[in-house]
Amino acid sequence: MSPWRRCGMAVILLVMGVGLLFYAHGSRKVSQRDLSFARHGPGAGIFAESWLLKGNYSNWVNLDGEKALQQFRKAVALQPLYMDAWLALARGQAAMGLREEARETYGKVSGALEKVSTWKWQELLLAYETRDRDRFAASFNFILARLPQRVREASFLAVQYWGDWGSVIPHVQPEGRTAFLTQLMRLREGDAVLDLWETMESSPDAVNDDLRLRVSHFLLHNGRPRHAEKVWKTWGGYGGTPVHDGLFEEDFLNRAFGWRVRRQPSGAVAGRSSEMPHKGTHCLHVHSRGSDNVNFHHVFQIVPVEPGASYKVEYAQKSRGITTDQGVFLEAYGHQCRGLRKRGTALLGTSPWSREQFQMQVPPECEAVVLRVRRRESLRFDNKIAGDYWLDDVRMVKVSRDPDA
Secondary structure (H helix, E strand, O other), X not given: OOHHHHHHHHHHHHHHHHHHXXXXXXXXXXXXXXXXXXXXXXXXXXXXXXXXXXXXXXXXOOXXXXXXXXXXXXXXXXXXXXXXXXXXXXXXXXXXOXXXXXXXXHHHHHHHHOOOOOXXXXXXXXXXXHOOHXXXXXXXXXXXXXXXXXXXXXXXXXXXXXXXXXXXXXXXOHHHHHHHHHHHHHOOOHHHHHXXXXXXXXXXXXXXXXXXXXXXHHHHOOOOHHHHHHHHHHHOOOOOOOOOOOOOOXXXXXXXXXXXXXXXXXXXXXXXXXXXXXXXXXXXXXXXXXXXXXXXXXXXXXXXXXXXXXXXXXXXXXXXXXXXXXXXEEEEXXXXXXXXXXXXXXXXXXXXXXEEEEEEEOOXXXXXXXXXXXXXXXXXXXXXXXXXXXXXXXXXXXXXXXXXX
């Protein structure tokens, strides 16, 4: 190769190197969203990102919508696959009242983004601004099914779009119903939860046992025990007696109408035990360490009942070495209602297994009662309780009216 050719090649490579260096510098600036470079930097106009930054500046700082649209169009022209520029152009058109133009703009790229989650939130916002019903519903359902971090915001936007929570439900597709139901329960929208649940029950494949339990628990603690009982029965929580798992054969559910154990108190511990149950393989065991004057109320079950009816509570209990003047007993009282409080025999010292019972009259306004293991605080100087208490075979049966209730 002649010297002149080598010299020419060197000059060409040098120019290319300088150009690449210049381009790398510009790329770094625009990737950092350097507005000063975008507006005044040499060669910034070759980058679509610069035109997007300048368009946002014109739109939000100078409040010049027309100029912003021109700059967004330049960004799109430079890089036709730059989705942020397409969205900015459509949003700018919508902000200026050009809804049809905004829909047409986004329609040019929406097909390519149908299954892409990156811009789905922006698509939902754009559909909201342009009042594009079909696109809003499609984006909303996509978010419910695939973007859990956006479900809360999307749900609030949906209720603004359709008017109220009940009006949103018909637009929720099956794959997004569980996520939307969870959001409604977080917001304690009881009526909407019931409406959506009725829709979901018509598609059994979409409802699992855990969801049934969650819904039953929600309804129970939001003033709808009768509806909660109905869902509870579909879960399989009714075995011929209102009391669930009276033999303590299963782990504590800690939800709905199952046995629950609150945070254990200092000085006592409660749990299932296989140590000589009265019936079956397990029973409830409460052990008191003798270190505290325990006010025990930490094991209980909410039981659905018929308002105004009479029930007999039957159970087996035993004790070993229970100290102080305050024993351990089983009691019943109204759940979210007044006028009912009954208790069984309190055990002290050591007692073998024995069958106990008490009868109660449910007030007319009461739809559920609470069965609870209880020990009251002692007022004596020697008040720190020690010993063990066992409970097993708890039943509750409906009987004729108790004349002494």
